[in-house]
Amino acid sequence: DIQMTQSPSSLSASVGDRVTITCRASQNIDTTLNWYQQKPGRAPNLLIYAASSLQSGVPSRFSGSGSGTDFTLTISSLQPEDFGTYYCQQTYNLPRTFGQGTNLEI
């Protein structure tokens, strides 16, 4: 199985901050990397797919980059509604593994 490791596990930031979350794969996954946001009591929501493509309806302050084994999710100017837990997921092969999550507090 491909292991996905996110850092940090949690972070606290302020409105307007630039926030970066990283995800590292245990082997090369090209750009088959997706990012999700999950709020308490809700299902995950797709933010970024193929490492850097913004899902329809997602604010442009979210962006993704990376390829191979190292990936980054950036929120350019943090908004109050951006709190929650962020997960990366690889879809290079089966099983489709997720990172352990990054809890973002504002």
Place this chain on the structure above:
Amino acid sequence: EVQLVQSGAEVKKAGESLKISCNVSGSTFTTYWLGWVRQMPGKGLEWMGLIFPSDSDTRYSPSFQGQVTISVDKSINTAYLQWSSLKASDTAIYYCARQYCINGVCPYDYWGQGTPVTVSS
């Protein structure tokens, strides 16, 4: 509009069987793979497996192989996740999600609302 609507919360005892469902509307049911994801209390997302409704081709995570069964009923656009003998450690929220593949990448673009399952020992 694509919607995945899951069955309601379940409270069961260890050793009992259970089958939860995920009904898909607004999307051609047989075109996309459907996945199941577990979230244990206070924990992260775990990928369990997926199924291609057109031919019921099913793939499981090694962690869940033999522990659960994924199936579909094409006549009613519904996917299922079932257990033959529940354990207390099966207590979790279970999500179904549509896998949409584009240019070799397969994000999960639509999710069900989740089915909470509580198993007492």
